[in-house]
Amino acid sequence: MKPYRLRVLWLLIGFVAVAATIYAMSFFGLKPTRLIEFALLALTPLAFAAVGECINEKSGQINIGIEGIFLISAVAGVFWAEVFESGLLGLLMGGVFGALIGGILGLLNVYGRAEQVIAGMGLNILAIGLFQYLLMAIWAFPGIHIFPRTLVVPRISIPLIGEELAVSPISLAAIAAAFAAYLLLNKTLLGIRLRAAGEKPESVDVAGHSVYRVRIFASMVGGFLAGVGGAFMPLGWFGGLVKEITAGRGFIALAAVVFSGLNPLTALAATFIFGFAEGLAFAVVVTPAVKEAVPFHFIMMLPYIVTVAVLALFPSTRRFPKALGKPYVRE
Amino acid sequence: MLAVAVGLVGGAALMAVYGYDFVKAYRALFLGAFGDFSGFLETLAFATPLIMTGLTFAIGMRSGLFNIGAEGQMYMGAIGAVFVGGMLNLPPIIHLIFATVFGMLAGAIWSLPAALLKISRGVHEVVSTIMLNWIAFWLVTYLITYHVADPARAERAVPAQETARYLVIGASLTTVFILVIAFSLIAYFLLWRTTLGYELRVVGHNQEAARYAGINISKTMMTSFFLGGLAAGLAGVSQVLGRPPHWTVFATMGNLINIGFEGIGVALVGRNHPIGIIFASIFYGGLLHGGRFMEFEAGVASEIVRAINGIIILALAIPAALDLVKKIFPRKNRGETG
Numbered sequence A: 001m002k003p004y005r006l007r008v009l010w011l012l013i014g015f016v017a018v019a020a021t022i023y024a025m026s027f028f029g030l031k032p033t034r035l036i037e038f039a040l041l042a043l044t045p046l047a048f049a050a051v052g053e054c055i056n057e058k059s060g061q062i063n064i065g066i067e068g069i070f071l072i073s074a075v076a077g078v079f080w081a082e083v084f085e086s087g088l089l090g091l092l093m094g095g096v097f098g099a100l101i102g103g104i105l106g107l108l109n110v111y112g113r114a115e116q117v118i119a120g121m122g123l124n125i126l127a128i129g130l131f132q133y134l135l136m137a138i139w140a141f142p143g144i145h146i147f148p149r150t151l152v153v154p155r156i157s158i159p160l161i162g163e164e165l166a167v168s169p170i171s172l173a174a175i176a177a178a179f180a181a182y183l184l185l186n187k188t189l190l191g192i193r194l195r196a197a198g199e200k201p202e203s204v205d206v207a208g209h210s211v212y213r214v215r216i217f218a219s220m221v222g223g224f225l226a227g228v229g230g231a232f233m234p235l236g237w238f239g240g241l242v243k244e245i246t247a248g249r250g251f252i253a254l255a256a257v258v259f260s261g262l263n264p265l266t267a268l269a270a271t272f273i274f275g276f277a278e279g280l281a282f283a284v285v286v287t288p289a290v291k292e293a294v295p296f297h298f299i300m301m302l303p304y305i306v307t308v309a310v311l312a313l314f315p316s317t318r319r320f321p322k323a324l325g326k327p328y329v330r331e
Numbered sequence B: 001m002l003a004v005a006v007g008l009v010g011g012a013a014l015m016a017v018y019g020y021d022f023v024k025a026y027r028a029l030f031l032g033a034f035g036d037f038s039g040f041l042e043t044l045a046f047a048t049p050l051i052m053t054g055l056t057f058a059i060g061m062r063s064g065l066f067n068i069g070a071e072g073q074m075y076m077g078a079i080g081a082v083f084v085g086g087m088l089n090l091p092p093i094i095h096l097i098f099a100t101v102f103g104m105l106a107g108a109i110w111s112l113p114a115a116l117l118k119i120s121r122g123v124h125e126v127v128s129t130i131m132l133n134w135i136a137f138w139l140v141t142y143l144i145t146y147h148v149a150d151p152a153r154a155e156r157a158v159p160a161q162e163t164a165r166y167l168v169i170g171a172s173l174t175t176v177f178i179l180v181i182a183f184s185l186i187a188y189f190l191l192w193r194t195t196l197g198y199e200l201r202v203v204g205h206n207q208e209a210a211r212y213a214g215i216n217i218s219k220t221m222m223t224s225f226f227l228g229g230l231a232a233g234l235a236g237v238s239q240v241l242g243r244p245p246h247w248t249v250f251a252t253m254g255n256l257i258n259i260g261f262e263g264i265g266v267a268l269v270g271r272n273h274p275i276g277i278i279f280a281s282i283f284y285g286g287l288l289h290g291g292r293f294m295e296f297e298a299g300v301a302s303e304i305v306r307a308i309n310g311i312i313i314l315a316l317a318i319p320a321a322l323d324l325v326k327k328i329f330p331r332k333n334r335g336e337t338g
Helices: A003-028 A032-058 A066-084 A087-111 A116-139 A169-187 A189-199 A201-206 A211-238 A249-260 A264-285 A288-293 A296-313 B002-017 B022-034 B037-062 B070-087 B092-121 B125-146 B176-193 B195-205 B207-212 B217-241 B259-269 B274-298 B304-316 B319-328
Strands: A144-146 A156-160 A163-167 A240-242 B168-170
Touching: A003 A032, A003 A264, A032 A066, A032 A163, A032 A169, A032 A189, A032 A211, A032 A249, A032 A264, A066 A087, A066 A116, A066 A211, A066 A240, A066 A249, A087 A116, A087 A211, A116 A144, A116 B259, A116 B304, A163 A169, A169 A189, A169 A211, A169 A264, A189 A201, A189 A211, A201 A211, A211 A240, A211 A249, A249 A264, A249 A296, A249 B125, A264 A296, A296 B092, A296 B125, B002 B022, B002 B304, B022 B037, B022 B274, B037 B070, B037 B168, B037 B176, B037 B195, B037 B217, B037 B259, B037 B274, B070 B092, B070 B125, B070 B217, B070 B259, B092 B125, B092 B217, B176 B195, B176 B217, B176 B274, B195 B207, B195 B217, B207 B217, B217 B259, B259 B274, B259 B304, B274 B304
Parallel strands: none
Antiparallel strands: A144 A240, A156 A163
């Protein structure tokens, strides 16, 4: 069997495992619908960021600063949500700030010929400090900010096998984004240009288009999606800002990208598995029967262990773009 | 130096945006950090763990690995030091040595999963080390809460016993600083004066060439991770056995968090060279210590220091910026090294 087919098969097995876990958890008094609700919430930021990074990497760039974009856009999103008194506009502004950061990174990559991995790490460290500084500067309170419940984007109710499922419309948007990205990359002219910029940048140049512009565009799209994901965490999920809000999710999204071999749909499936692990952790922590048996510290490790385990079991077999991480210099 | 200037200007801009007086802030920062002798000793105390976590990242970079797992390895080093230093009763000097070695090994062992996953399964170390950092975070908070909690104060682990503490030199600086400097010199010697170090650097420079030269790449990667883990472990040890007044770890790990990541900036400013890292750490230690004065006197959140560090790293990532400066100021920059 082709390695890629094998991967899809394994994904199916993963989903069966998820279903089995849901079934098993129902014995602890945990409703399957609750578990799926948690999983969908956890999936959202991961999926947005992973889909965005797929596009970005296809164009030949790598951004390990997703965690940093998450942090900054979370603050920006909440700030603007309070200004506009609307959670949705806050999410949008989070995306705008993400796109801005993505654009700056793109400029650095293209014109600065940056060491992209180091620049991404710089962004992460900048964001850790900036997050806490901004919290102090804007709300004059260290490390935490709670905003009115009314700003949280309301969830809608979807019927599923006789039960009501409360889902954030933003989660559905994240899933839609994955399909849109798939179509963009594979069915449009722009997608071909994007992929060419990652595989053989010279060819884009020869065809009369700017590699620079294509890459900056890809970086901005990636940043925008990551920004929406970052703003979703406070505005669609937690209802507040704390300094540990991202908890390594930017890197889990990166793991999903590595796993997917840059196919947005596979990335979406991977984020569902990772999101489920996280959702399970959250759900279990609030379930009395399990809480007594296992300290919550170990449950909190679950998403990270699952992420490493998935990457270890399924080493990346798909080829990544040839020019990934390499600056392009016009001759 | 240029990148540092960019970072400081960026920090000033951030303060100006929110209406803080950045001249006053920086004045307070540098006077507090380097203005008097005890302030300088405190700066060195802040620099101590950074030298080690910086070295972790530098050793990785020298051998072609992006090892950002110093954070978790440092947690493990600290908890290792708490176990031996706080829980056991041993004669004075032996206790100190045993606790130090145990903590360092704990850090090194925590780096091995990332190394093995990289070698055998091709898992990229950026993802695996970050995941291990978080696993370490929860493991260590669990251990502190349930197994090594201080009976007198539940929010922290047992402090290191008198027999397992490094001597205080002055302010918060202890003799562990000397050990850290010695470790850096040994690392320098290992990397530049031995075959092992040479092989490590060849792998980092050009993996293909190294393979043709018959160098065992898996082995050098293991060595690189292990050495880095020892250094990060020592960083954790230094915060327990060598840092008054608490000599221990808090359950929130407030006194450890981010030391590993700050090491990345330190290593890059120090150009991934053990000696450069020492100076970069002292500079950054000054920012950290002085940041508290800045907060006190100008009301600026001291976390801005971290933002400055991030801007410095971003600036360092852009080789073209340096070219540009050289083009604009061809004569002025001839003598400087950037």
